Amino acid sequence: MLNRGLHLPVLHASAKAAPHADHGGRRLSLSFQDLILTLHRYWGAQGCVLLQPYDMEMGAGTFHPATVLRALGPEPWKAAYVQPCRRPTDGRYGENPNRLGHYYQYQVVLKPSPENLQDLYLGSLFEIGIDPLKHDIRFVEDDWESPTLGAWGLGWEVWCDGMEVTQFTYFQQVGGFECRPVTGELTYGLERLAMYIQGVDNVFDLRFNDAGVTYGDVFRENEVEMSTYNFEVATTEALFDLFRKAAAECENCLEARLPIPAYEQAIKASHVFNTLQARGVISVAERQAYIGRVRDLAKAACAAWIERNPSPVGEG
């Protein structure tokens, strides 16, 4: 699952597979940044609000308030954004060609989920150069659940020639609340999509732009240092302390009936917990208790959000 990190290996189409790839030299396949721009243009044209990444550490694009909080309540909502994701346990010191501790997801949320959501999604693949008559695109069952968000949904992982490129989910519950209407969520794994389109075997070899900068130029040092920090240096006492403080601050905000800052503190606690896991200091038994604690915070923030944003009269 994309939401669990960049575990899946990546691949690329043969050179002639992607319309953008032309080894005659006239036009290159999409660079990493052009891939993002193409998706932005496509989803912007569908009426999505194009947001910038949330300025907090999080493990998946789903955690962004534009997904979690906006999935609650009756108001329509369409948004698309890139979200940097931090998975401390997935860091490999920049040595694994397929695994990163920090990577990007492209997230689209549409509420209510439109009737033609699958077609809209397939349209976006076509835009970035994937010809469905040359490639094998499949919707393979994959139910999504986030124990830390009290959320679940049904959908698929979308396969392109056996590679999982997107998580496609119809949210059923968020923060323990039924989603009415239902939000459709698309989560693209940007690095693996780019590797596929560019025909690259190592994520660090991706062309970031068309001016000679690679993904490795931008992020390899980051991977080395962050892996070292997360696995070896992070002071666990400080992290435990941070966790407690974030949880307390969350409750402080809840008392003041401020769902957004409360939710931010829940995200913070969640990330600190992820880092503690990477340090290997949380036992199997304790793990459930920590997840439960974060879930309680996130749920309370969601409840406060619903309270602050009551349904229009006659609905809900």
Add this chain to the structure above:
Amino acid sequence: MADFLLELRSEEIPARMQARARNEIARLFAERVAEAGLATGAIDVHSTPRRLVLIARDVAPHTETAREEMKGPRSSAPLQALDGFLRKTGLAREQLEERDGVLFAVIERPGRAAAEVLAEAVKRIVADFSWPKSMRWGSESLRWVRPLHGIVAMLGEEIVPVEVDGVASSATTVGHRFHHAGDITIGGAGDYAEKLRACHVIVDQDERERLIREGAAAAAAEAGLTLLDDEGLVVENAGLTEWPVPLLGRFDPEFLDVPREVIVLTMRTNQKYFACVDADASLAPAFVCVANVSASDGGEAIVEGNRRVLAARLADARFFWEQDLKVPLEEQAAKLGGIVFHDKLGTVADKVERVAKLARWLVEEGIVEGADAARVERAARLAKADLVTGMVGEFPELQGVIGGYLAEAQGEPKAVAEAIRDHYGMPLAPASAAVALADKLDTIAAFFAIDQKPTGSKDPFALRRAALGSIEIIVRNGLRLSLTPAIRGALANLAGQLPKPDAAHRLDRTVPEVLDFFADRLKVQQREAGVRHDLIDAVFALGGEDDLVRLLARVAALQAFVETGEGGDLLTAYKRAANILKKEKWEGTGATSGGELASEEAALIGALDAAEPKASAAVDAEDFTGAMAALATLRAPIDAFFDHVTVNDADPAKRERRLNLLMRFRDAVNRVADFSRIEG
């Protein structure tokens, strides 16, 4: 008579749910038409990832006219009673029939048009359908497995008009997602499958399965390889495709260093690929994937793409394998002290320690022959070490298998590696059997000791499976094991580890509880082999028989005997004797003489004098057929005794003597098996 076509079109239905969904739609439809009294011919059901289809042949144009008769009040009854009856039936007084002074209402319900019944049936099918998991979408309140987009409902060439939560029936559907753009108009059940085939959809799952089965085998054969058959994969791929195209690809032979099971499992579980073997049955560096498209380049890009996905996965697996190879299993085993086996039963390292002791005991006691005690103990100590390897972390279902490979690669003796590999199953090699049996017995004894027995459908620690496994190992290897000391040994290993209340429980009850549990499991296990459970009871009831091999030999001899005419007659005589003794509440007095013996009486005493020592000697020599033969010699004398001798003689001395003789007969028989437990 027209055929009815129903297509429920949705977004992709999970492959694993489709077979059940076909049964469900057939069942719900049959129930609805039966309820309405609408006659139909055969019902066919089909599914693809995007559609669930039902075709009912020869649907009657309408339901039968129904005639219902209701008895009302007497014609002389007060007006109030009549009014009530008229209200209830909705008829007027003059429409009632009078017979012998009683009023009857005869209500004729005209037949309903088939289309009307079918429209209702469709609504009910969608509403009542039970999916393992269903969902809502958009702003709809309807639930389906994934968003429902279209309903084709046609009787003959006519649309059956029906609307389910905003989805209206029509004659139009869609073809393959990529091969055919736009709507398709269906003429009816007759042209449905062919119209869709023209649009790259094979409606029938059996046909897709056949295409995959044969196509995948052919793709392998073309490359000079043999496909490893996998029906589960055939069905799953048929549930993922509307237009299946098997394609063969190859991977780098360097990956063949990774254990074969890992490669096959990666391909199967993660990628849904078939594996292939070459002429000498070793794994070939090739795979067969099943695409859902006739690609414009013949599948070249698809194969290349899949090859790269697999290569990256195998590279990952090889990384774990190489890491694991570097760490001696002994070092891994040391880490098991950090994993809790059960809150009350210590860590996995504690369990390993107990299993090692018990396994060694099984060898030293001569119960498992042909194994070296030191090697068995070593195998037991390493058996769980692979649980902390990266490979088993990635592929939990390969526990044991990975340990076996690692042991072999790290230079452990073959018997040790084999025992590690096979100890989760029901192995035949002596060292493997010792470790496997010790592991299972320890698990059973330990959970019984803390009172965590299986109850009803709950068996969270899979103790029933462990008991069945133990029985299989004991019986198939012919292990001469008394369960009582083995369980006592297993419990002794737990000493000091159990919390106090559980320790008390252990002392009092655990051994007999475990024996009863084994008796139950043995009956279940033997039922398939056609062994009667009452005969197992008859031998168990003797008490002290906890050697399963001997017990089953005894049961087999008993079954062979009681199913002969002679055995059946002896059983009848035994029951007669037992009934008389029961009726008389006879406890025995020891008196054998008193008055003159009837000749049949004397003959029975003579027969018992001869048979008793023979039967007893045969039982001691475990010659149970011989013991049965000794019992068989009693059949004629006991029958003659019952025919000619009166037990309840007027002479109290004779009566006493004869009751004692019957008791002697009963007890003689009971020493071979408790015949009172035998049915029939």
